[in-house]
Amino acid sequence: MKGKSSDCYVAVVGAGPYGLSSATYLRAAGVETRVFGEPMAFWEKQMPAGMYLRSHPSASHIADPNQELTLDAYCRQNGNRVPKPIPLECFIDYGRWYQSRAVRDLERRNVLNIDLDPRGFKVVMADGEEFTSRRVVVAGGISPFAARPAEFAAVPSALASHTSEHNDLREFKGQRVVVIGAGQSALESAALLKEAGVQVEVIARKKTLTWVGLHPKLHHLGVISKMLYSTRDVGPAGISRLVAMPILFRTLPRRIQDRTAYRAIRPAGSGWLRPRIAGVPITLGRKVVSCVVAGSQLRLRLDDGTERIVDHALLATGFRVDVSRYPFLSQSLLRQLETVAGFPVLKRGLESSIPGLHFLGKPAAWSFGPLLGFVSGAEFASNELVRSITRRNGNN
Numbered sequence: 001m002k003g004k005s006s007d008c009y010v011a012v013v014g015a016g017p018y019g020l021s022s023a024t025y026l027r028a029a030g031v032e033t034r035v036f037g038e039p040m041a042f043w044e045k046q047m048p049a050g051m052y053l054r055s056h057p058s059a060s061h062i063a064d065p066n067q068e069l070t071l072d073a074y075c076r077q078n079g080n081r082v083p084k085p086i087p088l089e090c091f092i093d094y095g096r097w098y099q100s101r102a103v104r105d106l107e108r109r110n111v112l113n114i115d116l117d118p119r120g121f122k123v124v125m126a127d128g129e130e131f132t133s134r135r136v137v138v139a140g141g142i143s144p145f146a147a148r149p150a151e152f153a154a155v156p157s158a159l160a161s162h163t164s165e166h167n168d169l170r171e172f173k174g175q176r177v178v179v180i181g182a183g184q185s186a187l188e189s190a191a192l193l194k195e196a197g198v199q200v201e202v203i204a205r206k207k208t209l210t211w212v213g214l215h216p217k218l219h220h221l222g223v224i225s226k227m228l229y230s231t232r233d234v235g236p237a238g239i240s241r242l243v244a245m246p247i248l249f250r251t252l253p254r255r256i257q258d259r260t261a262y263r264a265i266r267p268a269g270s271g272w273l274r275p276r277i278a279g280v281p282i283t284l285g286r287k288v289v290s291c292v293v294a295g296s297q298l299r300l301r302l303d304d305g306t307e308r309i310v311d312h313a314l315l316a317t318g319f320r321v322d323v324s325r326y327p328f329l330s331q332s333l334l335r336q337l338e339t340v341a342g343f344p345v346l347k348r349g350l351e352s353s354i355p356g357l358h359f360l361g362k363p364a365a366w367s368f369g370p371l372l373g374f375v376s377g378a379e380f381a382s383n384e385l386v387r388s389i390t391r392r393n394g395n396n
């Protein structure tokens with residue numbers, strides 16, 4: 001690849017739901033676009049086999065401008081109905097099917113570095129190719145943002161690892177594992193570990209577990225349900241409608257945005273997980289205060305003075321956005337990027353303080369609300385991106 005160069009108008013970094021969707025919209029609008037990344041890599045390599053999506057099928061389509069590449073269309077062509085909940089493997093296959101139809105020329109290579117250039121951006125690929133792009137769309141996902149609590153900072157990952165470091169929890173068979181956290185990932189990991197014959201306990205700071213989807217009737221009340229819930233499926237009744245309108249959401253006072261966002265995505269488990277974790281010990285309202293390596297095991301001390309000796313601690317402690325952790329953004333570019341608490345500050349078109357640099361997916365959530373952390377936000381993001389790019393440039 002070294003030496004060969006093909007400059008472009010837009011370079012999309014990432015081939016998950018946001019990268020694939022935005023590239024499809026851009027090309028449909030006639031914008032010359034190159035797209036990089038392994039398709040659905042995060043879902044395949046960093047989520048556990050046997051997992052189910054928490055989002056409803058209506059919120060799990062990867063948006064395309066003609067609404068032809070829906071999850072329903074994918075299942076229909078295989079002679080199936082859309083399963084509910086959606087198995088992880090089905091969603092990964094769907095994403096690859098989408099890519100094979102809409103982004104056939106996806107370049108399955110990694111971007112090494114992006115820097116400012118008089119003509120836009122200089123992009124350096126891991127295999128040595130260099131080119132310039134007038135605009136860059138970062139759709140790199142949340143992988144670099146895995147949050148590891150301070151108490152576990154010094155513990156080797158062989159003994160304490162983040163959930164995103166695993167794609168098969170059966171590797172813990174026969175061991176004693178604690179899961180830290182109380183959200184969907186923690187509770188589903190506990191279920192998968194139990195089913196794999198692991199002795200598992202869940203420990204969380206929350207005093208009670210929250211379950212969602214326990215009142216399915218609320219979704220079958222016709223017009224009333226439509227008024228309460230958006231098909232985007234982010235947040236509870238009422239809030240679901242508000243967060244589905246990111247342009248309105250961002251006009252709310254910041255305090256209300258923050259509170260509403262927390263309410264929409266607070267740690268909770270899907271109701272269908274409840275029977276699967278029956279019998280798993282769950283210690284709530286407790287925090288791990290120290291963590292010491294003891295031979296091949298870990299000794300955890302909780303804030304009630306009790307101890308646990310385990311083979312492994314699985315940290316289902318979520319993700320904290322900090323775009324400076326994207327390894328491909330150069331230091332000089334990051335110095336010019338306006339951020340708040342690790343999130344880029346974005347204007348319409350999901351464009352950052354650096355003209356021509358756009359961020360999609362979870363990093364856009366500070367500016368456009370929690371919808372952007374979910375697959376169902378890709379339609380808004382892609383439309384917004386295309387609208388701003390084509391309008392400003394008289395269509396490329």
Ligand SMILES: Cc1cc2nc3c(=O)[nH]c(=O)nc-3n(C[C@H](O)[C@H](O)[C@H](O)COP(=O)(O)OP(=O)(O)OC[C@H]3O[C@@H](n4cnc5c(N)ncnc54)[C@H](O)[C@@H]3O)c2cc1C
Binds near residue numbers: 018038040110
């Ligand atoms: C356990 C778990 C369960 C979830 N369940 C749901 C759910 O049910 N519904 C839902 O809507 N959301 C769910 N999410 C959130 C989900 O991660 C996002 O909705 C979705 O992944 C966002 O898509 P994305 O395209 O922004 O990122 P990703 O899907 O993470 O894609 C990122 C892409 O960037 C590529 N990339 C990264 N770095 C580079 C580089 N240097 N060069 C080239 N390419 C690069 C990767 O290879 C990948 O293709 C879940 C998250 C987790 C952790």
